[in-house]
Amino acid sequence: SVIVQNIAEAERVGKKGKPVKDTASALPELMSKVRSVVGKSATSDLTARDLYNALAYSTRDGLIERFNKTHEHWAAKDSKFVYYLSAEFLMGRTLTNAVYNLGMEGKYAEALRSLGYDMETIQEQERDASLGNGGLGRLAACFLDSMANIDLPGWGYGIRYKYGMFKQALDKGGYQKELPDIWLTDGNPWEVKRSEIKYEVCFGGRTEKKTVNGKEVSVWEPNQRVYAQAYDNPIPGFQTPTVGNLRLWDALPVTEFDLAAFNAGDYDKSMLEKEKAECIVAVLYPNDATPEGKELRLKQQYFFVAASMQDVLTRFKAKHGSKWDLLPTKAVFQMNDTHPTIAVAEAMRLLVDVEGLPWEQAWSISSKMLNYTNHTVMPEALEKWPVKVMAKMLPRHMEIIEIINEGWIQWLQSNLPGTAAEKAAKVAAMSIVHENQWNKDELLVNMAYLAVVGSAHVNGVAAIHSDIVKNEIFNDFYKIFPNKFQNKTNGVTPRRWLAWCNPELATLITKTLGSDAWINNAELLSGLRKFASDKNFQSQWRAVKQQRKAKLAAMIKSQTGDDIDINNMFDIQVKRIHEYKRQYMNVLGIIWRYKQLKKMTPAERKASVPRVCMIGGKAASAYDMAKRIIRLVTAVGAKINNDPDTKDYLRLYFLPDYNVSLAEALIPAAELSQHISTGGTEASGTSNMKFQMNGCLIIGTWDGANIEIAEETGVENVFVFGVRAEEINQLRKERANYKTDPRFNEIMNDIAGGMFGDKEYFKPLVDSISNMKVGNDWFLVANDFAAYLDAQEEVDKVYKDPEEWTRRSIMYTAGSGKFSSDRTIREYAEDIWDIKPERPLA
Ligand code: GPQ
Structure with missing residues (x-):
């Protein structure tokens, strides 16, 4: 809670109109809400929750005033x-979005600072x-x-x-x-x-x-x-x-x-x-x-x-x-x-x-x-x-x-x-x-x-x-x-999904383009293309990513106690757990990487590209296979993260309770994101657009909006692999004759043999993709596995070249203008x- 003198002092200063900008009106306004809505006096001990409520009701006043004007206007017309x-x-x-959209951040941030708080702490009070x-x-x-x-x-x-x-x-x-x-x-x-x-x-x-x-x-x-x-x-x-x-x-x-x-x-x-x-x-x-x-x-x-x-x-x-x-x-x-x-x-x-x-x-x-x-x-x-x-x-x-x-x-x-x-x-x-x-x-x-x-x-x-x-x-x-x-x-809104969730990057973009007009006209982001190979700009761009990675690392540390090296690649797949979205294939790829690391000499490991893999998403309560996939992620994570041979080179975390707010923290910190649905199964995907906006490289199939994202970003900048939509019917028919990759078979045996424990529980998962008969492995994990590993190898290769990686990262943001929902809604x-x-x- 807040120190009482602090409020009195801040209100006094506020009345004199001393602090910067229009804080003069923000603090008394907040204090008035403290009295009328929270039901406390300005000299009480105020919790962050109290201040959230005061701030929310104050913002709401502004919203309602404009709401009424808007609707009177539309009714008149x-x-x-x-x-x-x-x-x-x-x-x-809603809080941050409303405050930023109304342009009131300066006013409130100052008032909160004078009370010893910042917007971020207050915002976390909101569910x-x-x-x-x-x-x-x-x-x-x-x-x-x-x-x-x-x-x-x-x-x-x-x-x-x-x-x-x-x-x-x-x-x-x-x-x-x-x-x-x-x-x-x-x-x-x-x-x-x-x-x-x-x-x-x-x-x-x-x-x-x-x-x-x-x-x-x-x-x-x-x-x-x-x-x-x-x-x-x-x-x-x-x-x-x-x-x-x-x-x-x-x-x-x-x-x-x-x-x-x-x-x-x-x-x-x-x-x-x-x-x-x-x-x-x-x-x-x-x-x-x-x-x-x-x-x-x-x-x-x-x-x-x-x-x-x-x-x-x-x-x-x-x-x-x-x-x-x-x-x-x-x-x-x-x-x-x-x-x-x-x-x-x-x-x-x-x-x-x-x-x-x-x-x-x-x-x-x-x-x-x-x-x-x-x-x-x-x-x-x-x-x-x-x-x-x-x-x-x-x-x-x-x-x-x-x-x-x-x-x-x-x-x-x-x-x-x-x-x-x-x-x-x-x-x-x-x-x-x-x-x-x-x-x-x-x-x-x-x-x-x-x-x-x-x-x-x-x-x-x-x-x-x-x-x-x-x-x-x-x-x-x-x-x-x-x-x-x-x-x-x-499309997705560039306000929430770039400007407000990644203010560090937004500031750099605005500075570089000379204006913040891109926030309402995302096509202007294409102006970044000409800086993509600029060394000085690249290093500023990288610094922002590192800042956001550090923030995410701190969050993971507070949840798991684990230290994460922010020089490792942050590789993220977050979306509802579905067989067609193939989180399962991601885990199989991680298992393969783990097995390779185990075979390496210490020197070889040092030369590898270390990764922190994160998977998040909810399984529908009645979707049994999806729940087994979650358990496989946690089981593989537990093994890898605790293995002294590998834990400096590979981690896997399941991030619980993936939701909008968690996405706002993850997406700015991601360097590689996975959109690896079976060709022709994902209608569009929208997180792919959010990652793209935030300069995150994509490994993905030729599916949904990935295709258009690749066109806008430059297909040579995207790690594309896998079977195409028009092939899947035929491949499904030929399933019984498909000769699976030996690496795939090896991993299936590992899981079935209990390498990650819980082997009875994982059996239906193994069976669902490894019995070679028509109707099995409906989403063609086996068919795409080798191509997926190859694409991942390519990812490592590019990551070893930070300038090329950063150039691509900039090209993603620069190519994301089309995926503003402003464009979609206009259409x-x-x-x-x-x-x-x-x-x-x-
Ligand atoms: N989608 Cl039918 C859902 O999130 N829930 C649903 O019930 C249905 C579709 C998704 C779809 O899987 C994604 O590919 C799209 O990007 C998204 O709708 C928005 O169109």
């Missing part, structure tokens, strides 16, 4: 809005808002940042999960342990509860045919009703007065408390409705790129979609009454993967059942304003809900989906070329409702097909991925509607949303 519907928003911390699993959720967060940044009228809509992504710990044995993420327990200064904004959302029950005004209609009689309660989370842009919004929905009971039941002594019943409502938003499903298939998940999806669409339609009606044909000129929706695609049916229900529009008119409106982004090529990841589940939870929506599907099939019948038999086969393949291929007795609603049929535009998230979307996943649809399909290569705005930036007056 009656701007067209985009609504980004997403089950996930992986926001991370990450982890309302997302991985790339898809973080992309949504970067998109919100860019929308505000380029003054684009738009909001995010999602769920205010009470518990976000689980906190990952390792137990004593080195296995993943999952703990609840209690991010809201100490309050959330960044949200504004809008008590007056709530909507009813209904579930279950049945439909009944009734005659209303001489028309036969289907009336939904639900058996559960809850309220969706709005919470707004202001999203500031940088160097613009615009503050956008993320509106998240909490679920409330319609009747808060059953007093009659309580009075009758039935205490459980008295709380039942509340508990049932709260259950809907209790927790984020920790699945990444694979659907959960649980009823509660569908409930969550419908819950936030229904609330968001009612909200948009309510505002539209207030302005335009029943001029519904105007709706697509005022509102567009972007559906983030299949999770919100029940929106197709909900839009029809609201327009037809609630507003009374004819079906055709409603369809024409709805299919103009909805758009769908696909984020994965894994066929099993396209959500399919059993008709039975859909009909039970959302009976009216199931009817609507059937009507949509009938119309769709009719359309296909009359428009498809070919013989009757050919047509029938195509119709069966393209029907929104179809048989479950594993269980012929079950019918499924294919949510992706519903989205493709019901959307104006469909896009993939990197060039190669969009080609796979067009030529494989939705090829039948693409042939019919070629113009519906687009590519929108992902969405122009090619899909048809929305123009609209900046409020300052």
Whole structure:
């Protein structure tokens, strides 16, 4: 806690207006928040947490003022809005981002210094808002940042999960342990509860045919009703007065408390409705790129979609009454993967059942304003809900989906070329409702097909991925509607992912380019290319990397007690643990390196390139193989890090609880990062872009956005290896005949033989890639292993030449301009949303 005299002194000095810049107003402001929000007096002992709250509420004032101005402006202009519907928003911390985006860092930093604190310590008080699993959720967060940044009228809509992504710990044995993420327990200064904004959302029950005004209609009689309660989370842009919004929905009971039941002594019943409502938003499903298939998940999806669409339609009606044909000129929706695609049916229900529009008119409106982004090529990841589940939870929506599907099939019948038999086969393949291929007795609603049929535009998230979307996943649809399909290569915000997380590098870049304009115009980073071979610049560039490596080394020391030499190469792979992302192959490579070191003489070891390898990421709680991979990392790490022969030359750490904040510490310190998914399996990847921005070299496969990153960086500067997307089908078929590399076989035997202990536990891992039969080693680890080791050898060779390494590092940052999410959002705005930036007056 802070020394009392210090505050008094600082406040006194502040009043006299002595300290630098505008500190004069910052300290009294903070102290006023200490009194009004924290509830302490300025002479109390103040904790870092108190100061975090004071700072947060003070920043929030600035955010809200701009939020109101922005939204008054957009309302006055009656701007067209985009609504980004997403089950996930992986926001991370807000404080630093907000303070920096609002340009208030000088003011607050001085005030904190006078109290004996710095921003960094205060910032650590904030818990990450982890309302997302991985790339898809973080992309949504970067998109919100860019929308505000380029003054684009738009909001995010999602769920205010009470518990976000689980906190990952390792137990004593080195296995993943999952703990609840209690991010809201100490309050959330960044949200504004809008008590007056709530909507009813209904579930279950049945439909009944009734005659209303001489028309036969289907009336939904639900058996559960809850309220969706709005919470707004202001999203500031940088160097613009615009503050956008993320509106998240909490679920409330319609009747808060059953007093009659309580009075009758039935205490459980008295709380039942509340508990049932709260259950809907209790927790984020920790699945990444694979659907959960649980009823509660569908409930969550419908819950936030229904609330968001009612909200948009309510505002539209207030302005335009029943001029519904105007709706697509005022509102567009972007559906983030299949999770919100029940929106197709909900839009029809609201327009037809609630507003009374004819079906055709409603369809024409709805299919103009909805758009769908696909984020994965894994066929099993396209959500399919059993008709039975859909009909039970959302009976009216199931009817609507059937009507949509009938119309769709009719359309296909009359428009498809070919013989009757050919047509029938195509119709069966393209029907929104179809048989479950594993269980012929079950019918499924294919949510992706519903989205493709019901959307104006469909896009993939990197060039190669969009080609796979067009030529494989939705090829039948693409042939019919070629113009519906687009590519929108992902991006990341250069504010959070370079300027704010790596101020050391940002300062050097600004100094070198002569301006900080690159922060809002990342293409200007290309100006660094001409310094890439400049020796003096290279040494400054290296010094920054060393600084960030030292910082990370200190963090690892505090967690593990281990000293790390910052002259060793920092080699990092952080992302969700997945077989297709092949963390497993990384570990096998490390084992091979270890075995080589063991065979070397001390002199040979000294001549090697020492590395500190770090792997981080969460495994979905039910993903057994992924958990075994984590355990393999910890087991191999324990052996290598404690072996006196090798520990000076090779380390392996598993970094627990990888999240946005940890990424902000790791990425600036990384020299080599691994993006080694099987060719054609990673839709895009986005951490690859963050590493690139921070001058980290990439070893990677010809997959996802790696391809475009290599094009921008210069493919000769990237360590590329492995099978290509177009080869994998054939290789999978030939799997049984594949002759594995002897090095691969040796390592498989080592693991199976217990070199790292736990051999029973590792057996399924070994079996999954080492039995030579079709269907095994689906992600072709064996096929790529030799090429991977060769590429790693090349990495070592280049690292021995610091000037060449640094030149490449600079070329990465210089080539990263394309991967600003500002560029991505501009493309969405122009090619899909048809929305123009609209900046409020300052
Ligand atoms: N992605 Cl479908 C997720 O993070 N979660 C998901 O449920 C799905 C996709 C990722 C994808 O694996 C990455 O390649 C992309 O870079 C990312 O979405 C954003 O598009």
